[in-house]
Amino acid sequence: MFSLNQRETANSDFLFLDIGPEDLQEAWQQSQKxxxxxxxxxxxxxxxxxxxxxxWFAEESECEISVWPSFKRLANIWEIVNGSxxxxxxxRLVLIPNDDAEVEKLCVPQEWVDIPNWVADYYLAVSVVLDGDEDECFLKVWGFTTHRQLRNNGRYNESDxxxxxxxxxxxxxxxVMQVTFGLNVQQQVPQLPSLSHAExxxxxxxxxxxxxxxxxxxxxxxFEKWAALLDNDEWRQKLYDRRMGRLVEVASAAPVKNLGKWFQGIFEAGWQSLDTLINTESSNLAFGFRKRDRKREETKVSVEGIKLIDLGMQLGNQSVAxxxxxxxxxxxKVGIRVQLHPARGQIYLPPNIKLILLSQSGQVIHELQSRLQDNFIQLKRFTCPMGKGFKIQVAMEEMSITEDFAIEAFGNDNYE
Structure with a gap:
């Protein structure tokens, strides 16, 4: 059972957690985003x-703990919605903080209740009491309710x-919440409507x-349109970027690349076959790929396309391939392997650059981040049926580039 840190209170069931000065400093830094x-x-x-x-959970529970959707994606949620x-x-638990020492009701934003992917099992009302000195700040948990109780018994306020x-x-x-872990405490909610790219x-x-x-x-x-926009990881990030004044969406409006044409030797602007690069370039980049090209028979790759990406002046004019x-x-079906390599004679990738696989709708499927002295990073190999598509995103700091791909008709005569 969870243990409670008791302060002077008439109700010993309440949970109190002290807030340290270092937490306040970290929170201030986070809020600047x-x-x-x-x-x-x-x-x-x-x-x-x-x-x-x-x-607290790390000390009290043996369960695996993680932040949803991820700690790095909290800024684009907190920009517009209260709750974690x-x-x-x-x-899944959703924490709803309030800076009032005394609260009369739990107010949960509709996003946490009616977006299927956001729905939680439990919702906790938390007072963040910061009125005293730094060493006297604390959290008070008033209690919890379940998704089913909130949706069936809570009053919906249309104005907010x-x-x-x-x-x-x-x-x-x-x-009591811990005792009910594993029970179905969620109420079914309607699926969201589809949202076109134009919308x-x-x-x-x-x-x-x-x-x-x-x-x-x-x-x-x-709300249904707003929820569909917010539920999409890529669109939610773009909303956040716009609100932060970041409009670096270099390839977001680029046309979809038909990978089927690659088997015919036809590449879109900005792309070229790896064979062409190796045969025409004398740079370090070509030399590095010429060295790895000897192993292509082992990997059974039929065709490879490459694109050089300039990371921009703010990142020292670095480039990746x-x-x-x-x-x-x-x-x-087509088996697909995606890699990111250093370019312009560099041996290692810039640290903390991300290589992300997205679905057609923009949902994150797989994400990698380079470490110090990574020669390259590679997504897990995946397959894509004909007529379907996916997106690849390269992101670093305030820069992001997204490439849209589809597998349309390709001729068998080109690779048999």
């Missing part, structure tokens, strides 16, 4: 709350798109304006 004062305050409260809960999600084994439940209806002891682009232009402090409350944007290898398989 937001576009306006409201979002910075929201990020500050959420970071303090999340950090202390992660430390923790995956505790098979159970929240579900509200009076504090008196919460269960104070987290030990998403229009919404990003409207809602990406940083002067709009609460884009989630635009009355002319139905995106390499995609294709192998036709049975059932009109």
């Amino acid at each position: 937001q576009s306006n004062a409201i979002a910075r305050h929201n990020a500050y409260l959420n970071y303090v709350c999340l950090k202390n809960f992660l430390n 999600a923790i995956q505790l084994g098979q159970n 798109r929240t579900y509200n439940l009076p504090i008196k209806y919460l269960t104070a002891s987290l030990n 998403a682009t229009r919404l990003l232009e409207i809602l990406g304006d940083p002067s709009l402090y609460s884009p989630r409350l635009r009355v002319d944007v139905p 995106l390499l995609i290898g294709l192998t036709p398989e049975s059932g009109e």
